[in-house]
Amino acid sequence: xxxxxxxxxxxxxxxxxxxxxxxxxxxxxxxxxxxxxxxxxxxxxxxxxxxxxxxxxxxxxxxxxxxxxxxxxxxxxxxxxxxxxxxxxxxxxxxxxxxxxxxxxxxxxxxxxxxxxxxxxxxxxxxxxxxxxxxxxxxxxxxxxxxxxxxxxxxxxxxxxxxxxxxxxxxxxxxxxxxxxxxxxxxxxxxxxxxxxxxxxxxxxxxxxx
Amino acid sequence: xxxxxxxxxxxxxxxxxxxxxxxxxxxxxxxxxxxxxxxxxxxxxxxxxxxxxxxxxxxxxxxxxxxxxxxxxxxxxxxxxxxxxxxxxxxxxxxxxxxxxxxxxxxxxxxxxxxxxxxxxxxxxxxxxxxxxxxxxxxxxxxxxxxxxxxxxxxxxxxxxxxxxxxxxxxxxxxxxxxxxxxxxxxxxxxxxxxxxxxxxxxxxxxxxxxxxxxxxxxxxxxxxxxxxxxxxxxxxxxxxxxxxxxxxxxxxxxxxxxxxxxxxxxxxxxxxxxxxxxxxxxxxxxxxxxxxxxxxxxxxxxxxxxxxxxxxxxxxxxxxxxxxxxxxxxxxxxxxxxxxxxxxxxxxxxxxx
Numbered sequence: 282x283x284x285x286x287x288x289x290x291x292x293x294x295x296x297x298x299x300x301x302x303x304x305x306x307x308x309x310x311x312x313x314x315x316x317x318x319x320x321x322x323x324x325x326x327x328x329x330x331x332x333x334x335x336x337x338x339x340x341x342x343x344x345x346x347x348x349x350x351x352x353x354x355x356x357x358x359x360x361x362x363x364x365x366x367x368x369x370x371x372x373x374x375x376x377x378x379x380x381x382x383x384x385x386x387x388x389x390x391x392x393x394x395x396x397x398x399x400x401x402x403x404x405x406x407x408x409x410x411x412x413x414x415x416x417x418x419x420x421x422x423x424x425x426x427x428x429x430x431x432x433x434x435x436x437x438x439x440x441x442x443x444x445x446x447x448x449x450x451x452x453x454x455x456x457x458x459x460x461x462x463x464x465x466x467x468x469x470x471x472x473x474x475x476x477x478x479x480x481x482x483x484x485x486x487x488x489x490x491x
Numbered sequence: 492x493x494x495x496x497x498x499x500x501x502x503x504x505x506x507x508x509x510x511x512x513x514x515x516x517x518x519x520x521x522x523x524x525x526x527x528x529x530x531x532x533x534x535x536x537x538x539x540x541x542x543x544x545x546x547x548x549x550x551x552x553x554x555x556x557x558x559x560x561x562x563x564x565x566x567x568x569x570x571x572x573x574x575x576x577x578x579x580x581x582x583x584x585x586x587x588x589x590x591x592x593x594x595x596x597x598x599x600x601x602x603x604x605x606x607x608x609x610x611x612x613x614x615x616x617x618x619x620x621x622x623x624x625x626x627x628x629x630x631x632x633x634x635x636x637x638x639x640x641x642x643x644x645x646x647x648x649x650x651x652x653x654x655x656x657x658x659x660x661x662x663x664x665x666x667x668x669x670x671x672x673x674x675x676x677x678x679x680x681x682x683x684x685x686x687x688x689x690x691x692x693x694x695x696x697x698x699x700x701x702x703x704x705x706x707x708x709x710x711x712x713x714x715x716x717x718x719x720x721x722x723x724x725x726x727x728x729x730x731x732x733x734x735x736x737x738x739x740x741x742x743x744x745x746x747x748x749x750x751x752x753x754x755x756x757x758x759x760x761x762x763x764x765x766x767x768x769x770x771x772x773x774x775x776x777x778x779x780x781x782x783x784x785x786x787x788x789x790x791x792x793x794x795x796x797x798x799x800x801x802x803x804x805x806x807x808x809x810x811x812x813x814x815x816x817x818x819x820x821x822x823x824x825x826x827x828x829x830x831x832x833x834x835x836x837x838x839x840x841x842x843x844x845x
Contacts, residue, residue, distance in 0.1 A: 320559075323562075324555065327555055327558060328555075331550040331554065331555075332548075332550050335548055335550060335554075336546055336548060339546055339548055340546075345547075345548065348548070349551075349554055349557075352554065353554060353557045353558050353561055354561070356558040356561070356562075357558060357561035357562055357565055360558075360562045360565070361562075361565055361786055361787070361790070362786040362789075362790075364786070364789050364790040364793045365785075365786055365789045365790075365804075365805065365808060367805070382816070422543050422545050423545065425540065425543055425544070426543070426544050426545045426546065426547070429540075429541065429544045430544075430546075439818075447506065448538065448541050449541065449544065453507075453508070454506070454508050462812075462813075462816050469502075469503070472502070473502055476502065476534075476537070479537075480537065483537075483540065
């Protein structure tokens with residue numbers, strides 16, 4: 282069931298999981314057309330990947346305006362570097378890899394400007410402990426989203442990266458390793474710890490499930 | 492299967508990352524163990540909760556417009572950062588001027604004769620013993636050329652008959668190629684070249700006397716693309732100046748590879764006695780810069796069909812990426828693994844050979 286949903290999402294958003302010949306060919310064709318200077322093909326690539334990349338970057342940086350700027354930067358860099366893409370079928374992974382770099386650079390810059398304050402330092406993100414927990418069924422999605430976002434912001438950068446790619450973007454371990462450059466062992470450890478931290482932070486809002 | 496083994500693998504099972512055999516074993520265990528099944532159910536519940544995460548994001552049409560604008564700016568910036576050689580502009584202007592005459596074809600031969608006569612006259616006057624150099628001819632030749640060779644600038648006859656532009660060494664009288672320093676972006680050679688060519692429009696040349704340098708790829712391509720009448724004019728200018736046209740792509744490439752080589756060496760040699768990753772801050776910064784350049788050069792090489800160049804750049808890229816993305820707290824193993832890959836691929840040697 283979950284896999285089917287993931288496949289459907291792939292077709293719509295260019296996420297992994299769907300490796301049908303049609304989709305692969307169309308991606309390769311699009312890349313070839315862009316290399317030949319076809320702007321329309323680049324627009325199609327943008328339409329296919331803009332949403333997942335925007336979400337991913339937003340999860341990493343936590344600011345809507347900044348996420349849009351960085352998504353723009355990602356596509357511009359992608360356009361610039363399309364000639365260096367060796368496996369057109371892996372366009373999606375490649376784009377996420379660029380987005381990851383762009384987001385990380387931005388976070389680094391922000392940290393420098395903020396006097397080396399880490400995102401997960403106390404006081405930088407909202408403190409959840411003062412809020413009164415509610416049962417999951419009573420939480421509005423909007424409220425729940427706020428809680429998830431705050432919990433995400435408390436994860437350290439590596440864990441947030443891995444967690445976002447796995448849980449929200451449904452990437453395989455192999456793809457996450459390719460995007461992040463982490464070893465499978467490290468990403469499994471980070472993912473396990475990220476899940477545990479998220480459970481600890483979001484759990485109280487889910488009616489004491491954890 | 493023990494519960495602790497099952498629980499250790501429950502996330503991988505849930506993520507679909509286990510081998511089929513392991514998956515079967517765990518499935519059997521979940522069917523028999525309520526506690527482990529509950530752990531799996533909890534993961535599933537969490538995933539449902541996370542699936543409800545609504546970021547309230549929309550991809551606005553403005554975003555695409557901004558991307559388009561960004562790409563356009565990038566193209567513009569690349570044009571600026573890789574300036575068109577001045578002679579290309581000259582060639583374009585000459586081509587445009589001559590093409591403007593095309594409808595009046597009857598005037599063209601007469602005009603060509605007048606121009607050629609004027610040029611030969613000016614050159615003859617300039618070369619008469621005791622005569623000062625004619626303005627706009629020898630005076631435009633870079634000082635170093637004139638002083639080094641005595642009357643040392645290659646005589647127009649030599650220059651116009653030899654395929655590659657040469658200069659004549661006063662001592663040996665052997666023609667030698669003028670080889671600009673490869674690794675300087677704004678070196679004196681380049682300045683001289685610009686100066687020499689800047690005055691070129693003042694002295695158009697006899698047609699068909701100077702083919703473009705056969706080994707200069709950029710010029711060869713341009714010559715093929717531009718009207719035949721325009722190319723010899725530039726070649727003559729170059730030959731009269733006694734300067735071999737430096738190919739901006741080659742210079743840029745040479746400088747890039749030299750820097751990359753230095754970077755890789757520095758990385759390879761650093762930390763031999765067990766340093767931490769923090770000491771690679773400079774290498775990471777430089778690597779990011781080179782990575783950007785690498786991409787630009789890759790595009791250039793691909794566009795120009797320079798397969799060998801592109802291959803070298805492709806080989807270099809992963810190493811630049813590895814170093815650029817090295818984390819602040821990277822372990823020694825990570826650093827070692829990059830070094831090991833560098834060693835196996837013999838990347839430094841490959842750059843040297845190129």
